[in-house]
Every structure is written in structure tokens, then in C-alpha cells.
Amino acid sequence: MKTLGAPSPPRRRRRRARDVEPGDEPAALPLTRVTAIRAFAPIEAESAALEWLEQTLADEEATDAVVEASLALLNRALHAQAIAAEDPLQTQLAAEWAAAVRLGYGSGDQVADGEFVAAREVDARAGVPSRRQQRERDLRPQERMAAVLRGRESLDLCEPLLLRARADLDAGRSREAALQLRVGFEALLAELDGALDDPDHKQDMAALRERRGEVGEAANEALRGDLSAETTVRVGDLLGTCERVLRRRRVLRG
Numbered sequence: 001m002k003t004l005g006a007p008s009p010p011r012r013r014r015r016r017a018r019d020v021e022p023g024d025e026p027a028a029l030p031l032t033r034v035t036a037i038r039a040f041a042p043i044e045a046e047s048a049a050l051e052w053l054e055q056t057l058a059d060e061e062a063t064d065a066v067v068e069a070s071l072a073l074l075n076r077a078l079h080a081q082a083i084a085a086e087d088p089l090q091t092q093l094a095a096e097w098a099a100a101v102r103l104g105y106g107s108g109d110q111v112a113d114g115e116f117v118a119a120r121e122v123d124a125r126a127g128v129p130s131r132r133q134q135r136e137r138d139l140r141p142q143e144r145m146a147a148v149l150r151g152r153e154s155l156d157l158c159e160p161l162l163l164r165a166r167a168d169l170d171a172g173r174s175r176e177a178a179l180q181l182r183v184g185f186e187a188l189l190a191e192l193d194g195a196l197d198d199p200d201h202k203q204d205m206a207a208l209r210e211r212r213g214e215v216g217e218a219a220n221e222a223l224r225g226d227l228s229a230e231t232t233v234r235v236g237d238l239l240g241t242c243e244r245v246l247r248r249r250r251v252l253r254g
Helices: 046-058 060-084 108-112 131-149 158-170 174-191 199-210 212-224 229-253
Strands: 002-004 031-033 101-105 118-122
Touching (some): 046 060, 046 101, 046 118, 060 101, 158 229, 174 199, 174 212, 174 229, 199 212, 199 229, 212 229
Antiparallel strands (some): 101 118
């Protein structure tokens, strides 16, 4: 990982405020370059490396798999860094946020320094929705954010808790997801009981109440050690139902 165009280290004393002219542009942001190395399966011959690159780029699913695996490695590193640094604000990254994504190969010394023998740039945002669909998706959270900031709507306690459970589960941290789900699940049952006069909402809430014991069992299993594959699937299913309840509430409330 290397930061390009990084600003000078901060001074011990804050700079004196200066006048800003209309139209002045802010300073350019630094760019962090991250290299994910497939060290578990090195390729000895350059011809074999080139063949791997060509075959991967010729198959969209294979390309997506390499990008997703690299991103998962980066997010695991960021998660470990956040815990080591006791930083609660560390965020996880998504492929579409990248300024550029490249697949390539090189010697050990080259790739360790972010260089390569050959590489191709790929579109990590392939398959994104149309402009109209994207605009609708962008506006919905903005409209809700505006309502929250104006005091017309409040955020439920269960929402950030369940979002954290989803982040943990997607990152492969199933133990953390099970423990986070337990708290978010209880908050959802308390906050959204009777929130909508809708038969589907009532059905989902009844199903969640019936499966309340499964949430506790999964959390207790997480305290003892790694979750079984069956329990991990159950946690994902329960979390998915909770997310469906929240999505339905957002849609029906407009």
C-alpha cells in the first residue's frame, strides 16, 4: 500500500486562516495505491502468467472473482488495522470506489512495489444500473437523509446494528455477524412491531418472533468458537428477513 501525492506532515501548530477567493479550488486529494498479490499460487514462467491474465480477462466471471478476492483481502487488512489502531471510524471499501483497477503480473520485487511486467485496466463498475435507475437509487437515500436532518424522520436503533451485521457477514466474520445480529434483531422486534398495517410486514415479523431462539443459539455458538456452515447460513437468512422488513418499511412510507 502506497499513498501517492500525499500532503506534507501536519504542523505542530495550526496554520493561520487565510482568505479564499471565489472559485479557488481545494487542494488535490492524495491517492492510495494498493497491490493485492496472489502469493498462495505463484506462477514461475512469464508465458504461464500471460496465459493466466488473458484467460482471466476473457471471462467476466473470472475477472469479477479476482477483483472481489483482492477487495476482500484489502478489507480484511483494513479491519485488522482498525482494531490494532483502536480506530472505530475505519471504513470498508467497494470496487466501484476505485479510481482504477488493474490486473497484471510481475516479479516478486516488482509487485511488492506496485509495479508489473504487464497489466490491463478493467471496469470494476460493469453491470451498473442505467442512469435513470441509478438516479432513483441515489435520490432515495438523499431524500431520507434530508428528512432526518430536518427532524421529520428519525433513524431506528436497529438499522446501524443490522448494517454492521451485514458488513461482518459479507466480510466472512460470521462470529461477529451472529453477535451483532442478536442485538439488532431484538431492536427490530421492539421498534417495528406494528409499524405498518401491511400483511407481508405482519407475516415477516411473526416469522422473526418464531425464530428468536435461533438468533440466541447462533450468538451463543459464536461465543464458543467458529460458527458451523449451517449456522452461518441461518444467520444470513435471518439477517435477510430483517433487511426485507426495513426495505418494505422504507418503500411503503415513501
